[in-house]
Amino acid sequence: MKLPPRTVERLSKYRRLLRKYKTEAGDHIHSHSLADLLNISPEQVRRDMMLIGHTGNQRKGYSIDALISRIGGIIDGGFTQNIAVAGIGNLGRAVTTFVRKAETQLRIVAGFDTDPQKINTEVVGIPCYPISVLPDKIRELDISIAILTVPPDAAVEVTGMLLDSGIKGILNFTSVHLDVPGEVYLKDYDIVTSLEEIGFFTRQN
Amino acid sequence: MKLPPRTVERLSKYRRLLRKYKTEAGDHIHSHSLADLLNISPEQVRRDMMLIGHTGNQRKGYSIDALISRIGGIIDGGFTQNIAVAGIGNLGRAVTTFVRKAETQLRIVAGFDTDPQKINTEVVGIPCYPISVLPDKIRELDISIAILTVPPDAAVEVTGMLLDSGIKGILNFTSVHLDVPGEVYLKDYDIVTSLEEIGFFTRQN
Secondary structure (H helix, E strand, O other): OOOOHHHHHHHHHHHHHHHHHHHHHOOEEOHHHHHHHHOOOHHHHHHHHHHOOOOOEOOOEEEHHHHHHHHHHHHOOOOOEEEEEEOOOHHHHHHHHHHHHOOOOEEEEEEEEOOOOOOOEEEOOEEEEEHHHHHHHHHHOOEEEEEEOOOHHHHHHHHHHHHHOOOOEEEEOOOOOOOOOOOOEEEEOOHHHHHHHHHHHHOOO | OOOOHHHHHHHHHHHHHHHHHHHHHOOEEOHHHHHHHHOOOHHHHHHHHHHOOOOOEOOOEEEHHHHHHHHHHHHOOOOOEEEEEEOOOHHHHHHHHHHHHOOOOEEEEEEEEOOOOOOOEEEOOEEEEEHHHHHHHHHHOOEEEEEEOOOHHHHHHHHHHHHHOOOOEEEEOOOOOOOOOOOOEEEEOOHHHHHHHHHHHHOOO
16 A cells, blocks of 8 residues: 555554543544544544545544554554664663553564673563674564664664665664665654754744 | 754754764865765755855865854854753663763753652753752753653643743654644654554565
């Protein structure tokens, strides 16, 4: 199914909100209530539903269970995807713990680091391997996504290893600009740049 | 100066790359070299320079020192802005350490938490206060930006306190949808949604 990134993002958020809403408010939801939860327009919700071919009941709205399962079919594609965390420092450990607590089909299955103290131990519940075995482990464990939390100096080299090992998507926390082929899906979480952007705009008001 | 968010983002990245480039490659840089560093077009670089009213030397390119200082004047606005970290758990501590290591005019000056073990101690180099004194401390320390790393359950309540205390910008790591007034600059780092988005698109290729 072809969908724009923004729609996929909203589907993920709809699902999270629907899971919460269900325990609090009931079985069905109208597009305007779902829209309210995300501060978007009911038209936006209805457009997204049309894009994924989902229809509701005029009177009762969308069945929450049916919608959660429909979104799951699209976002998760019916199977678990494996993630590696490259760089098990403070940030790597914190992000790993955060993702493991979340309700998602994505699974962090391996960490990589160069610190002898961490290598071949379990760190925050996942096995930590030396960077040297990264290519083998990525293939062996069928890992398609990497979270990059290595120190800036190592970012380009480790990304090269990930790409050579066939990684398909990267969430980059390093603030280092990465040059990846078009078929690799890269998302940058550039914390300092985002804070500088926020700083700039807070001074405009 | 009115600038689009994307331009501000690139200015922050230009500056970081220029600082690095300077120690490695010299005093001046041409728009095409700067473009190469970020994988964008030289036209984009020249458009950004025009927007900030910066001109280079036709033969030698832009003076790196002059450009770094020009960008600083715009992004930093000539003074330090203070940041609070709400929620000094794993993620809060990791992000604090990350920002403190970075070269930026933004300064993290306070943390807030409910854990008695942390309150009134220094955590990763910043004083940690109880959430109850948040409104006072935000005003006293002239804090304009908050990094939100509290547990999801506390996100809405703590955001309300931040807004009541006059906070102007928020970097939200909680994955909780926040409803903020239009004049508050909000940026969401929704890790799980971003990973689900990456997961979806890696399966398309």
